[in-house]
Amino acid sequence: MCEHSSNGLHRRSLFKRAAAASALAATSLAGIGVPSLAYAAAMTREQRDKMSPDDIIESFKEGNRRFRDGKMMQHDYRAQKRATATGQFPAAVILSCIDSRTPAEILLDVGIGETFNARIARNIQNDDILGSMEFACAVVGAKVVLVMGHTACGAIRGAIDGAELGNLTGLLDKIKPAIPRTKYDGDRSGSNYDFVDAVARTNVEMTMEQIRSNSPVLKKLEDDGEIKIAGSMYHLVGGEVEFY
Ligand SMILES: [Zn+2]
DSSP states (O other), X not given: OOTTTTTTTTTSOHHHHHHHHHHHHHHHHXXXXXXXXXXXSSOOHHHHHTOOHHHHHHHHHHHHHHHHHTOOOOOOHHHHHHHHTTOOOOXXXXXXXXXXXXXXHHHTTOOTTSEEEEEOGGGOOOHHHHHHHHIIIIISOOOEXXXXXXXXXXXXXXXXXXXXXXXXXXXHHTTGGGTTTSOOOSOOSTTOHHHHHHHHHXXXXXXXXXXXXXXXXXXXXXXXXXXXXXXXXXXXXXXXXXXX
């Protein structure tokens, strides 16, 4: 845990402070004052670097709670766009599914410049995605690699059912090792969404393992405590992002 964990940074997350600054920026644009904060609408290097990986994950949990409660931040995207035009200091890189119902930035209530995002069916890793993650963490300084699966994933179901179609066949083949590895008593078919979700969870865990084994760069950063590789599942019903 970082030195800030006990002094209230968790409770007053960076993302909240960034949003507050965004509100102040909007105020200045309205001609009321504080023009020096007009460019503080997005995350600064100083703000990001004060946070530990655990702080960032806690901020994601708070953001998802706001999403579920319908109390999301009022993001001033235009101010965030201006603030990030000449640089970015994102806190995390998120790997999630292309599913139209799983936009990570909305589910976690974060704004422009706060997270890198890679989306691909069933959130698999490959060399290009690993390279992107290494860029995010080793070059730009992101501190969390978050793999996000989701319930009722069509790609997982397709893999279980042995679906075949063009290039999709090869993609689904990469999911198949997660199927026998999933402990599940009962109907192990794609029509049983309890089983589909269990395989999706295994798939997240295997993706995390593959990131560590296929990227010595990210593995070393994690071993040194510079980053954290974390897993999560988004529940389509209820909207919770469950971290584990
Ligand atoms: Zn999916």
